[in-house]
């Protein structure tokens with residue numbers, strides 16, 4: 001690995017250590033929602049994920065969205081006729097809002113909980129600014145947990161930042177790093193620069209689709 005790349009990864013981990021002097025736990029995320037400090041929130045379904053959903057044929061796939069936030073992706077899935085959606089988040093205030101919002105939607109199950117403790121089996125898991133919200137030290141654990149939650153031939157798809165940030169969250173990364181991270185547990189169907197990101201994220205997101213090994 002090139003020295004500059006190694007240096008960048010070390011910087012990323014250092015950023016994490018700096019900002020993780022407060023742990024990124026339920027109270028941290030809860031406080032972000034309480035203070036309405038939700039700069040990641042697009043207010044709508046992310047365009048690359050919308051396009052992916054538009055081309056997804058099996059409406060009965062069991063779908064999980066971990067670290068779901070305001071769950072615009074889930075709303076869009078319902079609109080497109082998907083029948084089995086689970087959204088999961090660790091922040092109680094947010095989850096209470098979601099439970100109210102989706103109370104008449106039998107297609108969707110809203111769960112308050114920690115992704116790493118969650119049990120279930122899914123055919124598709126959608127990633128949208130959840131990976132980057134976790135300390136990079138949890139990345140290996142994230143991969144193993146995704147693998148465990150997916151059924152045979154299950155798919156993990158969504159977006160990853162293809163850039164670094166000075167402070168996290170969000171914590172960035174690179175395509176090379178992600179390929180290395182996922183390669184033992186997943187085969188890569190696709191991992192490429194998203195062509196339809198929102199303007200502030202243009203050319204800095206990778207759309208990926210991985211299949212469980």
Ligand SMILES: C[S@@+](CC[C@H](N)C(=O)[O-])C[C@H]1O[C@@H](n2cnc3c(N)ncnc32)[C@H](O)[C@@H]1O
Nearest residue numbers: 029040067068069089090091114115128129133
């Ligand atoms: C950056 S936000 C992204 C929210 C949403 N995906 C979006 O794009 O708007 C990260 C989300 O992950 C949730 N989160 C963080 N750690 C979590 C964990 N261990 N289990 C479940 N949710 C978690 C936070 O509460 C927050 O809603």
